[in-house]
Amino acid sequence: MEKPILSVRNLNIKFNLRGRTLHALRDVSLDLYKGESLAIVGESGSGKSVFVKSFMGLLDANGWVDSGEILYNGEDLTGYKKEKQWLGVRGKQIAMVLQDPMTSLNPLKTIGAQIMEAIELHQGLHGEEAREEMLSVLTDVGITEPERRAKQYPHEFSGGMRQRVVIAIAVACRPQILICDEPTTALDVTIQAQILSLIRQLKQKYNLTTIYITHDLGVVANVADRIAVMYAGDIVEIGLCEEVFYDSRHPYTWALLSSLPQLGVKGEPLYSIHGTPPNLFNEVKGDAFAPRNPQALKIDFVKRPPYFEVSPTHKARTWLLDPRAPKIEPPEAVRKLATEGVKGYA
Amino acid sequence: MPENKELLLAMPENKEVLLSVRNMSICFGKGKNLFKAVKNVSFDIFKGETFGLVGESGSGKTTIGRAIIRINPTTSGDVIFKGQKINGKISRELDRKVTREIQMIFQDPMASLNERAKVDYIVSEGLLNGEKISEKVRRDRVEKALSEVGLLPEFASRFPHEFSGGQRQRIGVARALIMQPDFIIADEPISALDVSIRAQVLNLLSVLQKERGLTYLFISHDLSVMRFICDRIAVIHKGVLVELAETEKLFAHPLHPYTRALLSAIPLPDPAREKNKVLEVYDPTQHDYSFDQPKWVEIEKGHMVWGNEKELAKYREMLKA
Numbered sequence: 001m002e003k004p005i006l007s008v009r010n011l012n013i014k015f016n017l018r019g020r021t022l023h024a025l026r027d028v029s030l031d032l033y034k035g036e037s038l039a040i041v042g043e044s045g046s047g048k049s050v051f052v053k054s055f056m057g058l059l060d061a062n063g064w065v066d067s068g069e070i071l072y073n074g075e076d077l078t079g080y081k082k083e084k085q086w087l088g089v090r091g092k093q094i095a096m097v098l099q100d101p102m103t104s105l106n107p108l109k110t111i112g113a114q115i116m117e118a119i120e121l122h123q124g125l126h127g128e129e130a131r132e133e134m135l136s137v138l139t140d141v142g143i144t145e146p147e148r149r150a151k152q153y154p155h156e157f158s159g160g161m162r163q164r165v166v167i168a169i170a171v172a173c174r175p176q177i178l179i180c181d182e183p184t185t186a187l188d189v190t191i192q193a194q195i196l197s198l199i200r201q202l203k204q205k206y207n208l209t210t211i212y213i214t215h216d217l218g219v220v221a222n223v224a225d226r227i228a229v230m231y232a233g234d235i236v237e238i239g240l241c242e243e244v245f246y247d248s249r250h251p252y253t254w255a256l257l258s259s260l261p262q263l264g265v266k267g268e269p270l271y272s273i274h275g276t277p278p279n280l281f282n283e284v285k286g287d288a289f290a291p292r293n294p295q296a297l298k299i300d301f302v303k304r305p306p307y308f309e310v311s312p313t314h315k316a317r318t319w320l321l322d323p324r325a326p327k328i329e330p331p332e333a334v335r336k337l338a339t340e341g342v343k344g345y346a
Numbered sequence: 347m348p349e350n351k352e353l354l355l356a357m358p359e360n361k362e363v364l365l366s367v368r369n370m371s372i373c374f375g376k377g378k379n380l381f382k383a384v385k386n387v388s389f390d391i392f393k394g395e396t397f398g399l400v401g402e403s404g405s406g407k408t409t410i411g412r413a414i415i416r417i418n419p420t421t422s423g424d425v426i427f428k429g430q431k432i433n434g435k436i437s438r439e440l441d442r443k444v445t446r447e448i449q450m451i452f453q454d455p456m457a458s459l460n461e462r463a464k465v466d467y468i469v470s471e472g473l474l475n476g477e478k479i480s481e482k483v484r485r486d487r488v489e490k491a492l493s494e495v496g497l498l499p500e501f502a503s504r505f506p507h508e509f510s511g512g513q514r515q516r517i518g519v520a521r522a523l524i525m526q527p528d529f530i531i532a533d534e535p536i537s538a539l540d541v542s543i544r545a546q547v548l549n550l551l552s553v554l555q556k557e558r559g560l561t562y563l564f565i566s567h568d569l570s571v572m573r574f575i576c577d578r579i580a581v582i583h584k585g586v587l588v589e590l591a592e593t594e595k596l597f598a599h600p601l602h603p604y605t606r607a608l609l610s611a612i613p614l615p616d617p618a619r620e621k622n623k624v625l626e627v628y629d630p631t632q633h634d635y636s637f638d639q640p641k642w643v644e645i646e647k648g649h650m651v652w653g654n655e656k657e658l659a660k661y662r663e664m665l666k667a
């Protein structure tokens with residue numbers, strides 16, 4: 001890891017919904033290092049998408065950065081007021097691949113035309129040069145017969161191929177950072193594996209920094225150098241991939257890992273987190289996960305925990321790491337993950 | 347203790363067949379546009395089991411489910427439910443029975459619920475086509491179905507968009523349960539949900555199975571989940587069943603190269619394994635079926651595979667090793 005390419009400092013993001021204010025991100029900080037692959041995991045509604053959208057000026061119109069900084073190349077992106085300023089970042093510097101490739105493609109234009117457009121806009125190439133680059137990008141993402149394929153429309157492609165095209169367009173812009181929000185959820189495992197290995201190759205070829213958002217912890221184990229775990233608008237734990245899988249410290253991370261079907265015992269109920277996440281219209285007190293944590297400490301309901309360092313690369317926001325806290329062991333399933341791992345197939 | 351548990355988990359020797367599919371084919375379109383979505387598929391589902399159907403997108407899983415509940419017509423072959431043929435032309439009486447006893451939970455909880463109807467109507471819609479019942483009985487049954495899936499009675503007066511993904515999926519389950527079916531086809535019931543809600547829905551399905559002796563056809567492409575809940579799994583590739591076995595047997599001794607590719611691609615939540623894993627890639631051109639034609643064969647007890655004589659000989663060697 002080198003120096004940070006992107007630094008987020010104490011970011012607070014709010015939304016206005018029918019006159020009420022929802023506090024979606026609560027004082028989040030993060031350093032993203034050049035060339036790394038960061039995975040963001042966490043419950044539905046915890047703020048993963050809002051967080052990365054804020055790097056590209058893509059928050060919905062009813063949302064705003066309330067305070068904090070997003071430093072990219074020494075510049076604070078939260079100061080951008082005009083759409084024109086964002087156009088210099090969006091796609092060019094930071095590109096995004098979304099869950100449903102159909103929403104990112106224009107059904108009325110050929111695949112080739114859409115990739116050419118991106119190349120002309122971002123690389124300044126034109127005519128024959130742009131066309132050649134387009135064909136080479138299609139080859140890059142593993143589409144055979146690019147000449148014929150370029151003339152086709154999105155509906156003539158399968159789901160996996162469409163997702164490759166969206167990645168092709170994102171990469172054609174030669175961004176520094178590639179964000180993938182649930183890039184493979186709609187795909188089956190063999191195609192998912194191909195797309196993940198494609199992103200990995202492109203990452204090496206172009207020295208990309210990548211951020212993955214996914215609910216699939218198997219995918220996380222595959223792609224991540226580092227993992228950030230989000231809960232209720234906050235990063236509650238962050239560390240190297242191995243640190244989070246094998247030595248997690250926050251009770252929410254424990255609960256998340258325990259719900260994995262791979263750690264369940266057949267014929268017995270699967271672990272599930274009871275209750276619901278906090279209502280972000282109200283002010284969250286203490287540790288946001290406390291009401292759902294059967295082993296919560298008294299202080300968890302009163303005071304928000306700071307980050308405690310587990311290693312120079314690993315920290316977690318939980319009072320359990322305070323030297324005065326009682327010793328609470330992670331659940332058995334989580335310990336087993338560290339000692340035995342999960343079963344694959346023979 | 348462990349011995350005891352194994353006994354309980356083992357399948358009884360005399361399994362009662364609830365549903366049989368025999369040589370079923372399903373085509374869409376005509377003439378030049380004829381497309382064979384399902385090709386000569388045969389399998390049995392036993393009473394009380396969870397039978398999994400896995401395969402890539404577009405392989406025909408949903409089409410098979412829809413054919414069983416008579417939404418899609420079959421082109422050839424038989425579907426036998428409790429000993430009676432239920433595909434093709436059947437009596438109105440039998441059609442009613444099938445409509446009540448077999449229910450389907452649909453793939454996308456966001457798209458499959460009627461947005462403009464209240465939960466009350468959505469859940470009891472299936473009762474409207476059956477025998478006449480009083481308004482009070484209808485309400486009672488809605489309330490009961492909602493409580494069985496862990497939703498409050500007052501939710502009946504709300505609209506679908508006012509629920510979270512997991513709650514919406516429960517509404518889909520309640521809608522199936524109210525018919526008091528014996529057999530439920532669950533089409534990707536959890537793929538749209540996050541990890542913790544997914545666990546809730548899976549637990550709910552398994553509790554209902556225990557309490558009511560329900561039988562499930564569970565359609566999915568998440569093999570980790572299927573390994574956890576399915577008794578047996580069938581693998582489908584481009585409309586052809588290529589392998590079927592008890593779950594752990596399939597994971598321990600996958601024979602068909604497509605099954606092997608599928609299993610090797612499962613992402614494991616364990617970085618040490620995941621970062622060093624070797625993918626097996628399936629190349630369909632490896633099969634030479636020009637002379638030696640493939641068949642659907644029971645290669646060992648309860649383990650079916652699709653292959654020709656030469657391939658079957660190889661698979662037998664693999665089982666010995």
Ligand SMILES: Nc1ncnc2c1ncn2[C@@H]1O[C@H](COP(=O)(O)OP(=O)(O)OP(=O)(O)O)[C@@H](O)[C@H]1O
Nearest residue numbers: 015017022024043044045046047048049050051060
């Ligand atoms: N336009 C909006 N108006 C109001 N609230 C919003 C808006 N967009 C997001 N939110 C809220 O912000 C919070 C974070 O949402 P976000 O989409 O980032 O969740 P997520 O972690 O990406 O979830 P998922 O895993 O389901 O995609 C949620 O409570 C959500 O309801």
Ligand SMILES: Nc1ncnc2c1ncn2[C@@H]1O[C@H](COP(=O)(O)OP(=O)(O)OP(=O)(O)O)[C@@H](O)[C@H]1O
Nearest residue numbers: 374375381383401402403404405406407408409410
């Ligand atoms: N009504 C229809 N008319 C024409 N083709 C159809 C129709 N329904 C399905 N098909 C085609 O039949 C094939 C099988 O579709 P099906 O929906 O059964 O796939 P699936 O295995 O359920 O896939 P997924 O995992 O994406 O849900 C696909 O090629 C599909 O395009």
Ligand SMILES: [Mg+2]
Nearest residue numbers: 048049050181
């Ligand atoms: Mg999201």
Ligand SMILES: [Mg+2]
Nearest residue numbers: 407408409453
């Ligand atoms: Mg389907």
